[in-house]
Amino acid sequence: MREGAEAAPAGGLDDDELITAWGLLHEAMTATEPLLLRGIDPGGGDMAGPWFEVLIRLQRSPGHRLPMSRLAREVSLSSGGFTKLADRLERKGLLVRQSCPSDRRVVYAVLSPEGLELAGQARERHVALLREHVQAPLGPDGLRRFAELARTLRDSAAEAADTPPRPAVSGRA
Known part of the structure; x- marks a missing residue:
C-alpha cells in the first residue's frame, strides 16, 4: 500500500483505486465531449455545448417547451x-x-419552427457521433451498463443534496 493510502473497506477499493476510478x-x-460537439451545427456555425443541450431538451419535451427556470437547472x-x-x-x-x-411567474422557453428544424438536424449528427465515439468503444451492453451506473450516481447525488434528480437528456429517468 502506498504512503497515505488507507486500506479498502471489505469488498471496496483502496484510496488510490477510488481516486483513479473517479479521475x-x-x-x-x-476527452469525449469535444468529439461529440464537433460539427454538431448543421449550418456550419459554432453551436457551443449549452446551445445544443437547450435545443435537444426542448425538442424532446412535450410541446417543445419547458419552464425557463427548470431548463436553466437542467x-x-x-x-x-x-x-x-x-x-x-x-x-x-x-x-x-x-x-x-x-x-x-412562469415563463416558458419554446422552440421556434427554425429551432425545431435545427435541433432535428443537430440531433442526427449528434447520434452519429455518439455511435462512433461512445457506443463503438463500449459496445451496446457496455453503454447500457454505463447509463445504468450514471443514473445511479445522478440519483444518489440528488438524494444527498436533497433535490429531485434532473431528467436525463435521453428523456428516460
Missing part, C-alpha cells in the same frame, strides 16, 4: 447565464418565450 471517469468525459446554468443564452437563441430565431397563462 478516469472525469478524463473520459473531458443545463447547469445560473438563471443569469441562462437568460443570456436564451436571449442569444431568441435573437437567432431559435426559441421564443411564452408566459404561462395560469402563473405569471
Whole structure:
C-alpha cells in the first residue's frame, strides 16, 4: 500500500483505486465531449455545448417547451447565464418565450419552427457521433451498463443534496 493510502473497506477499493476510478471517469468525459460537439451545427456555425443541450431538451419535451427556470437547472446554468443564452437563441430565431397563462411567474422557453428544424438536424449528427465515439468503444451492453451506473450516481447525488434528480437528456429517468 502506498504512503497515505488507507486500506479498502471489505469488498471496496483502496484510496488510490477510488481516486483513479473517479479521475478516469472525469478524463473520459473531458476527452469525449469535444468529439461529440464537433460539427454538431448543421449550418456550419459554432453551436457551443449549452446551445445544443437547450435545443435537444426542448425538442424532446412535450410541446417543445419547458419552464425557463427548470431548463436553466437542467443545463447547469445560473438563471443569469441562462437568460443570456436564451436571449442569444431568441435573437437567432431559435426559441421564443411564452408566459404561462395560469402563473405569471412562469415563463416558458419554446422552440421556434427554425429551432425545431435545427435541433432535428443537430440531433442526427449528434447520434452519429455518439455511435462512433461512445457506443463503438463500449459496445451496446457496455453503454447500457454505463447509463445504468450514471443514473445511479445522478440519483444518489440528488438524494444527498436533497433535490429531485434532473431528467436525463435521453428523456428516460
